[in-house]
Amino acid sequence: MIKLEVQNLGLAYGRNVVMRDLTFQVMPGEMVGLIGPNGSGKSTAIKALSRVIPPYSGRILLDGKNISKIPRGDLARLLGVVPQMPLLPSTFTAFEIVLMGRNPHLGLLQYEGARDLAITWQAMERTATHSFAKRRIGELSGGEIQRIVIARVLAQEPKLILLDEPTANLDISHQVQILGLIRNLCLKNSLTVVIALHDLNLASQYCDRLILINSGQVHAQGTPREVINPRNIKEVYGVEGCVYAHPVNGLPAVLLEAGSGKHTKSGEAATIRSLKHKGAINGGI
Amino acid sequence: MTLNQIKPAFMGQSVPTALHRRSRVYAILALLIASGGVVAFATAVGSVEIPFVTIWRVLLSQLPLVDITPTWPSTIETIILEIRLPRAILAGLVGAALALAGATYQGLFRNPLADPYLIGVAQGAALGAVVGFLLPFDWHGMGFGIVPMLAFAGALFSVAIVYSLARVGKTLPVTTLILAGVALGALWGSIVSYLIITSGERIHGIIFWLMGSFSLSQWSEVKVVLPYVVVGMVIILLYSRSLNVMQLDEEQAQQLGINVEKVKLILLAAATLITAAAVCFVGTIGFVGIIIPHAVRLIWGPDHRFLLPLSVLTGAVFLILVDLVARTVLAPTEVPIGVITAICGAPFFLYLLRRKKRAVFF
Numbered sequence: 001m002i003k004l005e006v007q008n009l010g011l012a013y014g015r016n017v018v019m020r021d022l023t024f025q026v027m028p029g030e031m032v033g034l035i036g037p038n039g040s041g042k043s044t045a046i047k048a049l050s051r052v053i054p055p056y057s058g059r060i061l062l063d064g065k066n067i068s069k070i071p072r073g074d075l076a077r078l079l080g081v082v083p084q085m086p087l088l089p090s091t092f093t094a095f096e097i098v099l100m101g102r103n104p105h106l107g108l109l110q111y112e113g114a115r116d117l118a119i120t121w122q123a124m125e126r127t128a129t130h131s132f133a134k135r136r137i138g139e140l141s142g143g144e145i146q147r148i149v150i151a152r153v154l155a156q157e158p159k160l161i162l163l164d165e166p167t168a169n170l171d172i173s174h175q176v177q178i179l180g181l182i183r184n185l186c187l188k189n190s191l192t193v194v195i196a197l198h199d200l201n202l203a204s205q206y207c208d209r210l211i212l213i214n215s216g217q218v219h220a221q222g223t224p225r226e227v228i229n230p231r232n233i234k235e236v237y238g239v240e241g242c243v244y245a246h247p248v249n250g251l252p253a254v255l256l257e258a259g260s261g262k263h264t265k266s267g268e269a270a271t272i273r274s275l276k277h278k279g280a281i282n283g284g285i
Numbered sequence: 286m287t288l289n290q291i292k293p294a295f296m297g298q299s300v301p302t303a304l305h306r307r308s309r310v311y312a313i314l315a316l317l318i319a320s321g322g323v324v325a326f327a328t329a330v331g332s333v334e335i336p337f338v339t340i341w342r343v344l345l346s347q348l349p350l351v352d353i354t355p356t357w358p359s360t361i362e363t364i365i366l367e368i369r370l371p372r373a374i375l376a377g378l379v380g381a382a383l384a385l386a387g388a389t390y391q392g393l394f395r396n397p398l399a400d401p402y403l404i405g406v407a408q409g410a411a412l413g414a415v416v417g418f419l420l421p422f423d424w425h426g427m428g429f430g431i432v433p434m435l436a437f438a439g440a441l442f443s444v445a446i447v448y449s450l451a452r453v454g455k456t457l458p459v460t461t462l463i464l465a466g467v468a469l470g471a472l473w474g475s476i477v478s479y480l481i482i483t484s485g486e487r488i489h490g491i492i493f494w495l496m497g498s499f500s501l502s503q504w505s506e507v508k509v510v511l512p513y514v515v516v517g518m519v520i521i522l523l524y525s526r527s528l529n530v531m532q533l534d535e536e537q538a539q540q541l542g543i544n545v546e547k548v549k550l551i552l553l554a555a556a557t558l559i560t561a562a563a564v565c566f567v568g569t570i571g572f573v574g575i576i577i578p579h580a581v582r583l584i585w586g587p588d589h590r591f592l593l594p595l596s597v598l599t600g601a602v603f604l605i606l607v608d609l610v611a612r613t614v615l616a617p618t619e620v621p622i623g624v625i626t627a628i629c630g631a632p633f634f635l636y637l638l639r640r641k642k643r644a645v646f647f
Contacts, residue, residue: 047536050539050540051539052536052539052540071544072539072542072543072544073542073544074542075542076540076541076542077542079540080540081537081540083536083537083540086533086534086537087533087534087537088533089395089532089533089587091582091586091587092529092532092587092588096529096588097533100529100530100533100541101541103526103527103530103541103542103543104541104542106526108523108524109523111590156541
């Protein structure tokens with residue numbers, strides 16, 4: 001159980017400011033989504049929260065303690081990260097990569113014990129990656145690698161998990177499985193979860209609260225119903241009138257519509273009509 | 286490793302920790318025994334053939350509390366103990382150090398082309414050695430003569446310059462480090478070339494040093510090299526799990542609890558130290574440091590906890606055998622060992638590469 005507080009966080013690459021005055025907090029058992037357009041600073045925020053890049057202003061507190069004061073080894077036992085498009089060495093086996101999640105729990109001279117192996121194996125079973133545990137990373141698909149990295153963070157057993165686009169490479173069945181798993185862990189083990197997501201529908205369905213970021217500033221913060229509304233979507237993404245209520249649970253859902261004449265039913269029909277007219281398509285249709 | 290052995294552990298039963306890596310543990314044991322055997326073999330072969338039994342009896346008689354009455358001529362004892370044994374042991378030490386440094390640099394830089402000489406160690410050592418050859422006086426201190434002393438200092442000095450050039454604030458970008466090392470190495474190399482062509486009759490000694498030779502090996506040299514190599518080895522082996530995690534990118538390694546900059550600095554210093562100690566007496570022997578780690582990786586996989594110790598042992602066995610070839614193949618003339626390493630090693634490595642046929646082997 002750990003509480004994350006982010007206070008007036010400012011982030012920059014050199015003189016290029018990418019995030020200003022980010023303030024939010026996440027309680028144990030809560031899943032908070034970071035949403036926003038490409039380049040809005042979501043990934044940078046995740047990097048700062050895991051102390052990979054230092055902030056130029058503001059503080060990040062874990063249970064009131066500034067993360068810049070926590071040694072890396074200790075921090076890795078509290079906080080685990082699922083990076084976006086992780087680079088993994090191709091000759092290691094999937095199992096060896098997941099086993100690396102145990103690293104922060106081992107001393108310099110220590111070897112993984114039976115308990116570490118069991119935790120690793122359990123993490124692989126939960127992410128359905130155990131079936132290819134012995135295969136080398138070079139032989140795996142993007143989605144399988146994504147799940148390996150999620151298994152690794154489970155093996156790490158942190159109290160706070162940061163995920164950067166964990167579903168980007170997954171098909172819908174694995175999206176549901178992985179987000180469901182994280183949601184379950186969050187509720188049952190009171191994990192604190194911060195997740196950066198592109199997919200507004202997944203964010204709406206799975207997150208307790210959302211933080212909508214636009215060009216380095218918080219545009220809106222609150223429950224999915226409060227954040228995902230036509231006005232915000234229009235202001236941040238410039239896309240008009242596409243927010244509906246989910247037919248089953250009533251949560252906001254974003255459905256896109258292509259412009260006129262393309263892929264829509266009426267457009268297709270029009271195309272077929274015009275082709276028929278030119279004699280290109282015979283009676284077969 | 287077999288996962289069947291992990292599953293019962295999950296069911297609540299205990300599993301011996303190393304069980305799933307048994308074959309590689311056996312490989313380490315086998316190579317340990319092999320390196321002892323190879324030392325004895327190299328001691329037996331030469332212009333005077335000595336039977337194995339005599340070798341073992343002479344060696345055992347040197348141990349305290351062992352009482353063996355000498356039945357052999359004292360010349361035999363001198364050949365074994367004062368000529369061949371220190372030579373074989375120095376060759377083993379140097380082979381072990383170069384292979385380990387190569388494996389460490391390859392892991393640290395995540396680059397299959399890395400070798401112990403990548404960041405200017407060899408060129409710095411060569412420059413120091415050549416200056417030592419050309420100085421009109423000799424000097425001895427701390428067990429070094431002037432050539433090894435300047436070679437050792439040159440290697441460390443060169444890497445120190447590369448390091449300070451490549452450092453950006455508190456971080457050390459690996460690519461910058463490699464580029465600075467290659468550039469500075471080229472500068473040293475051209476100075477060495479100039480010194481060689483103007484060196485007159487001393488050119489023979491210089492060339493021989495550059496290609497490497499164990500022909501003058503003595504116990505005194507073993508005593509000087511051993512502590513550096515042992516200390517460096519222990520430090521590197523301690524960080525082998527960290528090196529595994531650093532095969533992910535630096536960001537992930539940090540997120541898994543590795544203090545990346547600290548580990549980089551420690552490993553760089555240790556690998557540089559053992560390389561400098563290895564080359565200062567016997568010259569910049571090539572090929573061992575790049576090929577042995579790859580051969581080990583192809584056979585036993587990329588886990589550094591096995592890759593590093595297996596590279597140490599394989600490198601030692603390899604260089605002892607290569608030195609044996611170098612001093613016997615054209616006897617009584619000695620061939621520079623740098624010539625033989627590639628002649629012996631390259632075909633074997635190419636065979637491994639073909640047999641494994643793995644598209645990516647790093």
